[in-house]
Amino acid sequence: MPVPWFLLSLALGRNPVVVSLERLVGPEDAARCSSGLSCHLWDGDVLCLPGNIVSTPGPVLVPRHLQTELVLRCHQETDCDLCVRVVVHLAVHEQWEEPGEEKQFEGAADLELEEPRNASLQAQVVLSFQAYPVARCVLLEVQVPAALVQPGQSVGSVVFDCFEAALGAEVRIWSYTQPRYQKELNLTKQLPDCRGLEVRDSIQSCWALPWLNVSTDGDNVHLVLAVSEEQHYGLLLYWNQVQGPPKPWWHKNLTGPQTITLNHTDLVPCLCIQVWPLTPDSVRTSICPFKEDPRAHRNLWRVARLRLLSPRTWRLDAPCSLSAEAVLCWQTPGGGPCQPLVPPLPQENVTVNVSIWEKLKLQECLWADSLGPLKDDMLLVDIRGPQDNRSLCALEPSGCTPLPSRVSTRAAHFGEQLIQDLQSGLCLQLWNGDLGALWACPMDKYIHKRWALVWLACLLFTAALILFLLCKKDRVKVAARGRAALLLYSADDVGFERLVGALASALSQLSLRVAVDLWSRRELSAQGPLAWFHAQRRQTLQEGGVVVLLFSPGAVAACREWLQGGAAAPGAHGPHDAFAASLSCVLPDFSQGRAPGSYVGACFDRLLHLDAVPDLFRTVPVFSLPSQLLDFLGALQGPSASHPGLLQGWAEQVSQALQPALDSCFQSLGAPELSRGMEPGGDWT
Numbered sequence: 001m002p003v004p005w006f007l008l009s010l011a012l013g014r015n016p017v018v019v020s021l022e023r024l025v026g027p028e029d030a031a032r033c034s035s036g037l038s039c040h041l042w043d044g045d046v047l048c049l050p051g052n053i054v055s056t057p058g059p060v061l062v063p064r065h066l067q068t069e070l071v072l073r074c075h076q077e078t079d080c081d082l083c084v085r086v087v088v089h090l091a092v093h094e095q096w097e098e099p100g101e102e103k104q105f106e107g108a109a110d111l112e113l114e115e116p117r118n119a120s121l122q123a124q125v126v127l128s129f130q131a132y133p134v135a136r137c138v139l140l141e142v143q144v145p146a147a148l149v150q151p152g153q154s155v156g157s158v159v160f161d162c163f164e165a166a167l168g169a170e171v172r173i174w175s176y177t178q179p180r181y182q183k184e185l186n187l188t189k190q191l192p193d194c195r196g197l198e199v200r201d202s203i204q205s206c207w208a209l210p211w212l213n214v215s216t217d218g219d220n221v222h223l224v225l226a227v228s229e230e231q232h233y234g235l236l237l238y239w240n241q242v243q244g245p246p247k248p249w250w251h252k253n254l255t256g257p258q259t260i261t262l263n264h265t266d267l268v269p270c271l272c273i274q275v276w277p278l279t280p281d282s283v284r285t286s287i288c289p290f291k292e293d294p295r296a297h298r299n300l301w302r303v304a305r306l307r308l309l310s311p312r313t314w315r316l317d318a319p320c321s322l323s324a325e326a327v328l329c330w331q332t333p334g335g336g337p338c339q340p341l342v343p344p345l346p347q348e349n350v351t352v353n354v355s356i357w358e359k360l361k362l363q364e365c366l367w368a369d370s371l372g373p374l375k376d377d378m379l380l381v382d383i384r385g386p387q388d389n390r391s392l393c394a395l396e397p398s399g400c401t402p403l404p405s406r407v408s409t410r411a412a413h414f415g416e417q418l419i420q421d422l423q424s425g426l427c428l429q430l431w432n433g434d435l436g437a438l439w440a441c442p443m444d445k446y447i448h449k450r451w452a453l454v455w456l457a458c459l460l461f462t463a464a465l466i467l468f469l470l471c472k473k474d475r476v477k478v479a480a481r482g483r484a485a486l487l488l489y490s491a492d493d494v495g496f497e498r499l500v501g502a503l504a505s506a507l508s509q510l511s512l513r514v515a516v517d518l519w520s521r522r523e524l525s526a527q528g529p530l531a532w533f534h535a536q537r538r539q540t541l542q543e544g545g546v547v548v549l550l551f552s553p554g555a556v557a558a559c560r561e562w563l564q565g566g567a568a569a570p571g572a573h574g575p576h577d578a579f580a581a582s583l584s585c586v587l588p589d590f591s592q593g594r595a596p597g598s599y600v601g602a603c604f605d606r607l608l609h610l611d612a613v614p615d616l617f618r619t620v621p622v623f624s625l626p627s628q629l630l631d632f633l634g635a636l637q638g639p640s641a642s643h644p645g646l647l648q649g650w651a652e653q654v655s656q657a658l659q660p661a662l663d664s665c666f667q668s669l670g671a672p673e674l675s676r677g678m679e680p681g682g683d684w685t
Helices: 106-111 294-303 415-423 444-450 452-457 459-464 466-471 473-481 494-508 521-527 529-542 553-563 578-591 615-619 629-640 644-669 671-678
Strands: 022-025 030-033 038-041 060-076 079-093 121-131 134-144 154-164 170-177 185-190 211-217 220-226 232-239 247-255 258-263 271-277 285-287 305-310 313-317 322-326 329-332 335-340 348-352 377-384 390-396 399-402 428-432 436-442 483-489 512-515 546-550 599-604 622-625
Touching: 030 038, 060 121, 060 154, 060 170, 060 185, 079 121, 079 134, 079 170, 121 154, 134 154, 211 271, 220 232, 377 415, 390 415, 415 436, 459 466, 483 494, 483 529, 483 578, 483 629, 494 512, 494 644, 521 529, 529 546, 529 578, 546 629, 553 578, 553 615, 578 599, 578 615, 599 629, 599 644, 622 629, 629 644
Parallel strands: 022 060, 483 512, 483 546, 546 599, 599 622
Antiparallel strands: 030 154, 038 134, 060 079, 079 154, 121 134, 121 170, 170 185, 211 220, 220 258, 232 247, 232 271, 271 285, 305 313, 322 348, 329 335, 377 390, 377 436, 390 399, 428 436
8 A cells, every 4th residue: 555655736736735815806907005195096007118217306205115915806706817916115215316416317306396395295106017928017196195204214005906917927026106216126926826826716727737646655656647537638757957948858648547656766856747738728737846855865866977078177967956066086096085185276166056965975087097007106286375386295195295395205205306207297287277286296217216226135036047037038028028919999989988998907907918099199190090000910910919809880880891892081980090990901811811819809798799790700709798708818818828717807807897887888879779789780881
């Protein structure tokens, strides 16, 4: 039986208190004043012309405050319209004159008749009303007896009945006098719809409104629409946005009573429900029942994604608007929490509206796959102070160590050398802002110097092993340097390039020397894709390495284009696409039988089926990753393959590194395109 978690009638809205409205009979407008005042409403509307502000000839009546009240204007008992009653509170304004404006307002002042200070006052008060598509202006004449005239004091109010407006409309009201002695008063109101008002039997557009209940049953949320069997209506689920139009999520036209079931994981704070009868000019009523639901806020942060677009820009993707703060932080190579920079660099705001429900963190490392294998670098924070003063410190687990410094830390020991490297341009700038910069300085050469004495102490032992090592020179050379692997792929999109970068980084952590165009952009631009591939292929094969062909939909299309005699024009696949340039050398190796032993093929699970790889390339082993990682790593190792237990550990390590990038690539492509790519023999051209 459903548990009453949240039960809400759409006719009542979020507040279950309904408001009963006063009824006015007849279509005529009317005006009335508070005790002691006399007023008159001009017949018909007037032109809305506020005019310029003029100086006062003495005490004058001016509007001091605006109030509104909702009423019903009824033509019959069940034929009413929503109407806005306006109350204008009036006060006596003392004489004033802007300095330097005497000449500007001299002519206007001369038109006013000088009145005794204790005489009665009369004013023409204009009410201007706008509610798309209606715009009206009415004129009220108000007279105050001399006994009530006290400068600066309120004298009473005048009530106007009334301006008709549509349910749910936004109305704007202005009030000023003619002539105008001060800035006009203004008021903006959002009128309610059929919710919260006792109008269902009075306003005909509310008669056919579908009534909605929201309840929960375990992990499911039920939207129960209680209507007649013949009722036709529309139902829309959408994500409401603080900035920009709503994002539709689900829409359907329905007939009769319905129960729509949602999973609790679909709930987010901005998920709203809109219903309306399928009749011309019908009233649409919306409700957002999950704004304060803790589960909806947890779901929102669970689906939010932080994406790095370039070294200095990022993007927060989420169904609802959020307010979040993005800061630079750093992490030690061994992992652990990401620590804020100390002293901090300027914080940057990522704003996508609405306040944070709970403090959750989204973390992504800068260019993790594009910089290649992890390096033993020292992070330096360069802070720019006032009067061009600069200070430098090195980030360490204990904090930010000033340079130079006499403390006993690793950074302090190499402080002078690090400063010289920074001044010599040997450090890589990772960030640059108005108040500071972040640098990465390599530490490899200093580590080698530190261990120089240890190497000298081991010299005698090393000499004793020279003869043994010379006997197995070739085998030792390969084992020490690792087998060379050249990765070739088609740059289908940014997601696939990131996936290739993740694979290359993971393989470089093993006993393999990986070459990929992602890490050689400068050489690729200088030499050209064809020359760069020739040099890399020749070097890889001469050293007994292996060329890895990573097949994707784009790669399969390019291969088929070549096999059908329609080679792509130069530059057709981009300035850095080594795969398209390499086909002129790769295909002859396969057609002439030279590929076995020097080539290996691979594709990625869910992105391409093995059967989609052209038959010509199946003369060498082709693997699907990461499901066949163990066999793939064995093929890359070649005759000197490591122990099966070690290969199994490597396979798990590579699989963990690949999975996030593979999931990201799968989500960015979308299900329809992926299902097409999984079909053997699909047309990718």
